[in-house]
Amino acid sequence: MARPPRKPLTADKRRAAKPAVKPAARKRRAKPAVRKKRGLLGWVLWPFKLLLRVVWALSWRGAAIVAILLGAATAYNYAGLPDMATLADGRARGSVTLQDRDGQTFAWRGDNFGGLITLDGVSPHLANAVVASEDKRYYRHFGVSPRGIVGAMRTNIQAGRGPFSGGGGSTITQQVAKLLCLGQDWDPTLGMTETEFENDCRAGSVWRKIKEIPYAMALEAKFTKDEILAIYLNRAYLGAGARGFAAASQRYFGKSVARLNAQEGAMLSGLLPAPSYYAPTNNLERAQDRAATVLRLMRDQGYLSTAEFTQAIENPATLSPAARQDTGGYFADWVMSDGPAFLTGDTTEDVLVRTTLDQRIQKAAEEALAEVFETKVKEGSEAQAAIVVMSADGAVRAMVGGRDTRGGGQFNRAVQAERQTGSSFKPFVYAAALDLGRRFDDTILDAPLTINIPGSGPWSPENYSRDYSGDVTLTQSLARSLNTSTVRLSEQVGRDIVRKVATEFGIDSDLADGPALALGVSESTLLEMTGAYAGILNGGTSVTAYGLNSLSLRGDQAPLLDHESGLGERVIQTEAARQLVYMMYRGVEAGTGQRAKLPDGRPAAGKTGTTQGARDAWFIGFTGDYVAGVWMGNDDNSPLTGVTGGGLPAEIWRETMVRVHDGLPIKPLPMIDAGREARPAPQPLPPANAPQRQQRQPDLAERILLDVLGGIFGRN
Template identity: 65%
Template sequence: MSSSGRKRPNLVAEKRYTKKKAPAKKAAGKKTARKTSKPQKRRSPRKTVKRNPISRLFRWMVRAFWGITWRVSVVFGIMLAIGILYFVSTMPDMEQMVDGRTRGSVTILDRDEKVFAWRGDQFGGMITAQTVSPHLKNAVVATEDKRFYRHFGLSPRGIVGAMRINLSEGRSALSGHGGSTITQQTAKLLCLGVPHDPKQMTEREYEADCRQGSIWRKAKEAVYAMALETKFTKDEILTIYLNRAFLGAGARGFEAASQRYFGISANQVSPAQAAMLAGLLVAPSRYAPTNNLKRSQERSLTVIKLMEKQGYLTSAEAAHARANPAVLSKAANAHAGGYFADWVMSTAPSFLTRETTEDVIIQSTLDQRIQRAAEEAIDYIFTNKVREGSKAQTAVVVMSSDGAVRAMVGGRETRVTGAFNRATQAYRQTGSAFKPFVYATALDLGYNYNDYVRDEPLTINIPGSGPWSPDNYDHKYRGMVTLTEALKNSLNIPAVKVSEAVGRENVRTVAGMFGIQSDLAAGPALALGASESTLLEMTGAYAGILNGGQSVTPYGMIELRLQGDDTPMFGQEGGMGERVISRNAAEQLTYMMHQVVESGTGHRAKLSGYQAAGKTGTSQSARDAWFIGFTADYVTGVWMGYDDNTPLTGVTGSGLPAEIWHETMVRVMDGLPATPLPMINGQPAAPYVGNDSPSRNNQRQKSSNPIENLLIQLFGGGG
């Protein structure tokens, strides 16, 4: 091996120990301090800590709960976001959401084209939170949701407060007050965006489903409310709410309600009016001012207090609103013709009235002055002349001679809607009110008002039933009487004799042509009013007598048109029809009925300064009492009885019904000129001379009239 020439050091083992350094030399004159090393403490072996198993379990549960909670929260947040986005994507524009009615409205005008009744869901047109009266906007917010402009659609404070109130009132936390915000209420009004499908459920079922309060439903409403807040501004949400809220009397939205109750736009309401409208939200039907104005005014005081407390009204403005509460408009206060409006609705096509999806205008024949007259007359009689607590009912119909109905009252409670109408729906026995049609038949066939007929005991054998013996009301017989006297005193036996002589079928035909469409009795009791009819039919039939013998179809609608259109879709259906009896016969019959009022059974109906004609009627066992009569201007029918057919006590057609007729016509005729009745200038009959033969105007002992001879053959000398 080659070498570099340098000597390498010897390899030695690595030293394990180092050399001790020599101690340093001591400094002169100083002692060296001895350093001692501090002894180190020996570490004790690690002790094992025993943990409490309950504590370990608790800490595990906390960690598990937190782990589950944040994961569930994330999932819930994602689902909530998806739900909100879904609802936002399916929501239409605001303008499409303000009118959500499932049916249209019907506005009914009187003969002077003034509004007097509404039916269906009335929508007055769109209003906005920017254009509506600031007082109304503030009243709604103060009453329904004072934090409306600060929350995100839900109000946790409101929900907690509502739960506390529910518990304090003894209910469950979720029953009663809901703490809903205006946004949540809007979600409910929109029914979560689910449209009404008539094929799936009725409108009533649909609205009930929209108002249900299950926990699941409330959860969906909360999501929908947040979606509303996401898509629309606060004022847009309030606009939807103001237009969709139901406020009683068929009014949908504050514009319709303001027009309905005050006759002005919601953009013009005062603080007092705004408070009354906002107060309806809690219970529209209960607080509707047309139902109970005082209750509605008391509720508005609460709203005024809230508006003042929240700074929307000054103390002076609040005091003025309290001192001057809102009142109804003249049209709303009248609230006239509820029965009439219901009847008109039933006579027009259902798809344009009861089931309309359009807004319809109907001009009617109603005269509100005459309507008030009838209502006031009923109130006067039942207040002053009927015993307190009586359940007896009444109905009144007033019409012109052509059948145009001017007023209708279907019961003692006049301010009603949808109630049983005794003027059009109650079929009752007519009693002696039917007798004019018996004499109308005879007069048209040649009889004379002064012809005689004998009032005497009578028995008729009815095949299959046996003998039948009619009797007069007072159980007395008057011998030979004229037809006028027989009608004036409502004698039964002469009416039956005349009916049998002229033929029952002829009487049935004449009555039917005059408008009595109900089934008429087939036997001889037909002449005594054993058949049933409605007051409207009977009054229309009497109108045919007044107009000279032409048939009449009562009507209440002049024309029907869609709102915004000038061309009517339907015109008048009814009025005068074909002739039933001759004009001479009608004028004779009018004279005979005039004598009923002048000195007969209807004398309580007599009017001072006006000629009147009419007829009383009392059915078997006094279950029905009638008076129907007319002046030259109007025909008025009155019925009285019990709904359950209980006999009247001490009441006949010549009593209270005649007095109701009198009180009605005194008010109806007030200020009208005294026009004479269209009747003959009747002369009293000459005294009867002879044995059995009738005398016509005392000119002959035996009649040449074949009808009178038939009476003689059938029933003897009196005919």
């Protein structure tokens, strides 16, 4: 049976079930991008856009590199910073404080440091003055003030300077970095002085300012703001040898830095830009004007009320009595140079020196010199003068090294100038003769004299007046400063003996060998000559001029050095010295030194001196109290005009001694009573060519024996 044909198999039509969630939309096929045309404006702006992209890429990468370098430099500087106490005292040398014979301070040398101070021990007025005048945003920046730098650059450009010339907008922290020399200490092996090194540290170059930034940031990271300010207050130089505000407070006001009032704090703060220029010891009025500017800044920034500001302006700061003293600069320099260098000029300690200076006498000498030059010296004269006043034991009481008496570090003609002594040397000729037995009333011939000098020929000295007096006493010869009679006496006594006496009295300079020795052709200093005359006053004992009484380290009780007297060995007998004092007294009373005669009957003795060609003029003399020496001349050794030792030098001496003895009782001179001791008929000295015991010079063996015996019996 045939099967019926099969129907084709087909699926049943079914309604698709609605999905619970719609299927994801079919992703459309992206159309290909079509490049947009730039157009004319696009082509114009395209280079700038490219440049902006390059600059931006370089900028953020460069900024990152700079930040990394700055961080590394800051970290490096941070690691090398010592503690605050080490940073506070940055002196390469110590200080020397000089006091007079009464213990009053009159001079400072070196770098004075008042000791480590913190902000707790400082007057708030001082701290406020420094912040107000130096860095008003100090407590609000991180060590560097970009705003301040930009402002300073703008100010410099407006003033016609370069952007980095003049004011640099440095913060207090950056100024500390300068004071610390970016962590470098001065070393003598650097090949520059300490001053040159500090100037290099303060240089305002661009590279220096760049180096300051990481160092300042390291300081800010290491210390608090108050500690950084304290370092600044400790290290800043404020003129007159004061390093730090504590030292400056004592130097100018004689008080602790904690006790400063507003006007004093403002004056000290005002010194910071130019310490020497604004120093009140140089110009008090200028320092007060500068302080007024700082006070106005303090008022404007709220540190002072209007009432406080008015009170401070109406009562400006003034110097202490010690700071007002402007005397003794030459004396201080001499003491510094004469003392042991490791405790004076090269000291690294703080040293206190007690000296022999008498400020009353020093002032008297300075005023006398000024008075004579103002009233009796031709205006415009460049002549100079020097004065030394000392006691009979060699203690120097005053020293004036020139007409300019302000400050120190000047050429000191009393100590450094070696000049021919002229007739002021003659007393040593007579001292030798008297010690050998001559008397003040012995006679000697004053007449023309010719001496044949081997290798030079005949030499004929003349008197200043060109006339001669025949037989004269030794007193008359010295008082009238006669040349021929003095040379005759020197030849009779023996030049070696004259030279020996002068040397033992303290004249260390080389003395001439020829007969002109007696007339003072040799050179010496005023200090040496005055010291030698002190030996005559004290009875014939040599002295060494001295100015240092004691030296100690600050804070120590026991002195390291002390010096109570300059007395040395006896040179001539006391009786010989007493006769010589009388002879020099007659020189003031009736001889060449009459213009030095003192009023009120006060006795004085002395000797004039005028060198060949009038290049130097001297007067050295003494009373019963003090010895004083005066020299006058030109620094270039040119002749003086119309000046002799009995003229202006004698008048300067008189003006000095009148002031020195003001109020002192009259003290007699240690001299003979000539009326009692004079012989009825003076015996003439034998002529120069007669054989004399004194003319025979001891040979070398005899001189050695005499020196040995003199040492045993205390006699030279």
